[in-house]
Structures are given as structure tokens and as C-alpha cells.
Amino acid sequence: MTEIRREELFSVIRQAAKIPANILISDSSRFVQDLGVDSLDLVGVLLSIQDTHEFELTDDEIAKIENVGDVVRLMDQRGMKLSAA
Amino acid sequence: MRRSGMNLRKWIMNRIAVPVLRRMPIDRATNFVEGIGRWEYDRVPVLRRLIDQALAEASTRMGTTWDPATARNLSGRLTRWRLRDVLLDGPNVNRALNAFEVTGASHLEDALAENRGVILLSNHFGGHILPAHWMLRKGIEFRFLTERPRHISQSLERYFASTGPLGQQEMFVSRKKKGNDGVSSIIRSLRVLKAKHVLLVASDVRWPDNQSVTAEFLGDRWRFTPIWAILAQKSGAPVVSVYCSMLPGGSHRLEFAEPRHLSPTDDIATCVQQEIRKIESRVLQDPENANDYFFWSLDDSPAARELRVGSDAAEIGGNNLTHGPQFEIDRAGSRVKS
Numbered sequence: 001m002t003e004i005r006r007e008e009l010f011s012v013i014r015q016a017a018k019i020p021a022n023i024l025i026s027d028s029s030r031f032v033q034d035l036g037v038d039s040l041d042l043v044g045v046l047l048s049i050q051d052t053h054e055f056e057l058t059d060d061e062i063a064k065i066e067n068v069g070d071v072v073r074l075m076d077q078r079g080m081k082l083s084a085a
Numbered sequence: 086m087r088r089s090g091m092n093l094r095k096w097i098m099n100r101i102a103v104p105v106l107r108r109m110p111i112d113r114a115t116n117f118v119e120g121i122g123r124w125e126y127d128r129v130p131v132l133r134r135l136i137d138q139a140l141a142e143a144s145t146r147m148g149t150t151w152d153p154a155t156a157r158n159l160s161g162r163l164t165r166w167r168l169r170d171v172l173l174d175g176p177n178v179n180r181a182l183n184a185f186e187v188t189g190a191s192h193l194e195d196a197l198a199e200n201r202g203v204i205l206l207s208n209h210f211g212g213h214i215l216p217a218h219w220m221l222r223k224g225i226e227f228r229f230l231t232e233r234p235r236h237i238s239q240s241l242e243r244y245f246a247s248t249g250p251l252g253q254q255e256m257f258v259s260r261k262k263k264g265n266d267g268v269s270s271i272i273r274s275l276r277v278l279k280a281k282h283v284l285l286v287a288s289d290v291r292w293p294d295n296q297s298v299t300a301e302f303l304g305d306r307w308r309f310t311p312i313w314a315i316l317a318q319k320s321g322a323p324v325v326s327v328y329c330s331m332l333p334g335g336s337h338r339l340e341f342a343e344p345r346h347l348s349p350t351d352d353i354a355t356c357v358q359q360e361i362r363k364i365e366s367r368v369l370q371d372p373e374n375a376n377d378y379f380f381w382s383l384d385d386s387p388a389a390r391e392l393r394v395g396s397d398a399a400e401i402g403g404n405n406l407t408h409g410p411q412f413e414i415d416r417a418g419s420r421v422k423s
Contacts, residue, residue: 038295038296039267039268039271039294039295039296040271040296040315042268043268043271043272043275043319046268046272047272047275057272059255059269059272059273062268062269062272063266063269
């Protein structure tokens with residue numbers, strides 16, 4: 001099982017969506033309501049995550065993503081375990 | 086455009102006339118179809134008034150005048166346009182390909198040779214489905230980023246039946262879908278380009294979402310989707326504009342423009358407006374290929390009002406827009422955070 005630091009994932013999200021440093025990212029952060037991510041940003045986030053961690057999300061999975069935790073869960077399902085730090 | 090009396094005409098066309106027309110030489114079939122459209126102009130007062138009004142208002146807004154026969158000929162072309170590529174259908178490939186006068190095909194070849202996929206930028210001027218039919222006949226692999234087109238040929242229907250990660254079925258978009266469908270569309274499109282295919286997408290689609298940009302067209306301001314420009318910036322794929330004019334006698338002029346690339350710093354709204362202006366220029370020169378563009382301004386439905394930008398229409402960035410509730414609205418390029 002691949003171990004990935006949560007902070008690394010959050011960093012990828014922050015960079016791809018240009019989220020300011022003062023906005024906290026956690027598993028419960030909703031992309032739109034909490035992080036101010038619009039559809040284009042979400043494309044960038046998902047592509048960055050896919051490219052960085054070499055996996056691909058299906059259309060059905062993309063349709064259901066609302067928060068960071070949804071992405072964490074999808075990565076976990078693919079055998080990528082996210083550690084706390 | 087109003088559809089009074091259209092259902093019976095459609096039924097007659099599709100069930101009776103079309104199978105017969107497909108067996109005729111294309112020039113005779115086309116002349117027959119356009120003849121029906123001109124006959125309707127002469128004998129259906131509601132239709133004649135609608136076309137006359139649409140043309141007159143466009144003429145006033147654009148400060149131009151057209152030949153008096155334009156309205157009647159436009160009616161003929163509209164009937165032909167509604168048949169999409171149906172008249173070209175059939176097993177005889179040469180019959181179909183001989184109906185095209187093609188210029189600039191080398192531009193498409195050059196763009197494909199870059200191996201980054203190609204964004205083939207179509208529009209609703211002239212025979213808008215016909216570039217797809219031509220590519221089908223030439224064996225060029227493409228996907229259509231569009232709402233599911235209706236009344237197309239059986240050949241295209243079969244081609245569009247593909248499913249899977251690069252399937253056409255998944256590429257069709259819908260104004261009714263919400264959630265992350267826009268995100269999925271972009272990702273699917275990028276996959277198509279990564280696979281070095283042609284992505285056929287129209288530059289003149291009015292769309293009510295938070296990514297839409299305002300552009301002026303025929304004297305009115307509308308909200309257009311800039312998805313083609315966004316994809317061009319994200320993928321680096323070359324953009325080739327294509328225009329397909331319906332000509333008398335059943336032939337079509339298919340023109341491919343030189344490939345161009347959008348840089349990440351190009352202003353999206355400007356790119357969209359430039360493309361819309363090119364279509365407008367063609368409409369002014371050749372109004373008989375304008376299809377339903379002139380009727381946009383007559384449409385007072387709620388859907389149309391949501392797409393029009395003006396004093397009594399939805400404003401860009403206004404929170405009264407209801408499409409895609411999950412996404413924040415982008416006001417003039419700056420992000421609105423909740």
C-alpha cells in the first residue's frame with residue numbers, strides 16, 4: 001500500500017487551486033463552499049492529483065466529489081493510504 | 086424559432102421523403118428540400134412574417150441591407166439545415182465526399198501532426214454537422230463535445246454510439262445536468278486530446294453557467310461558453326476553425342483555417358469575441374447560411390433571457406443564476422468566495 005502524507009495532498013490541492021495560505025484545508029473542507037474552488041480549479045486539482053499519484057478517477061467518482069475527504073476516500077480505495085503528517 | 090406545424094412536416098420528411106431523397110442525386114434531393122422551404126415561405130404567413138421580422142431587425146441592428154430574395158432563400162436553407170447530414174447518408178462514400186469542396190485540409194493535417202490532438206472549432210453557420218460527416222467519411226477519429234444532436238444520419242448515430250473512457254456517449258453534455266458534470270466534460274475532453282483525436286466543439290454555444298463570457302453577436306450581447314478556449318489553454322492543442330457553407334445544388338464549401346495556439350495568458354473573453362466576430366462576418370456576407378441566428382433576438386423565453394446580457398436579462402456574475410449550484414460565480418474575472 002502506498003503511503004502518502006496528507007500534507008502533500010493538501011499542498012497539491014492548494015497549489016492547483018491557488019488557495020491562499022491562510023485558508024485551512026482539512027478532510028471536511030468542501031471545495032466550493034470552504035475553499036472557493038470553482039469548476040476550472042477543480043479540474044486542475046483533480047488532474048494534478050491524478051498526475052502526481054498516477055491514478056485516474058472515473059466520471060461517476062468525479063460527479064460525487066464535494067470535499068477533500070471524498071478525494072482521500074477514493075485514493076484510499078485505490079490502496080493509497082494517507083498518513084496524518 | 087416557433088415550431089407551429091413543424092411536427093407534421095417533420096414526420097412527412099423523416100418517414101416518407103427522406104428515404105426517397107437519399108436515393109436521388111444530391112443536387113436534386115437538395116433542390117427538392119429547399120424548394121419545400123421556399124414553398125412554406127410563400128404559403129405559410131406565420132413563417133413568412135417571422136423570417137421577415139428576424140431579417141429586418143438584424144438588418145437594422147447591423148446597418149446593412151440584403152437582397153430581397155434572402156428571406157425566401159433562407160427559408161429554403163433552413164429546411165435543408167434541419168436535415169443535418171441525412172441527405173449525405175448511405176453506403177456510397179464518394180457520393181457523400183463529392184458533395185464537399187474542401188479548402189485548407191492541409192491545415193487540419195498540420196494540426197494533427199503536432200500530436201497533441203486538435204480542437205476543431207465549428208459553429209452553427211451553414212451545415213454545422215457536416216464537418217463531422219466529412220471526418221467520418223475520411224476516417225478521421227473525432228469526438229463531439231456538444232449536446233446530443235438530433236435528426237442526424239444513421240452513419241453518425243452509429244459512430245456516436247461508442248462508450249467507455251473515450252466514448253462519444255459520455256461526451257454529450259446537457260444543460261439540465263448539475264453537479265460536477267462540467268468538470269467531467271473538461272476532463273473527458275482533455276483525455277480525447279491526449280489520445281491525439283480531434284475534439285469537435287462549437288464556438289457559438291450560448292450557455293448559462295459561471296464560466297460563460299459575454300460576447301456581442303449581430304448587435305446583441307450573449308453569454309457564450311468559453312470551454313473551447315479553456316481546453317486550448319489547458320491542453321496546448323492547436324485550434325483549427327472550420328466553416329461549412331451550404332451551396333446551391335447540394336454541395337458544401339468546407340473551409341479549415343490555419344491552426345493557432347492559445348497561450349495561458351490569453352484573455353478568454355477576447356478569444357471568444359474574436360471567434361464570434363468571424364462568424365458574424367460570414368453571416369453578414371452570406372445571410373442565407375445564417376440558419377437560426379437571426380431568430381435569437383426574437384426569442385423571449387426564460388431560457389433565452391438567461392442567455393442574453395442586457396437591461397432586462399440575467400447579469401454576468403449575478404447570483405440569481407441557478408445553474409450549477411455547487412460552483413461560485415466568477416465576477417469579471419475575480420473570484421467570489423463564500
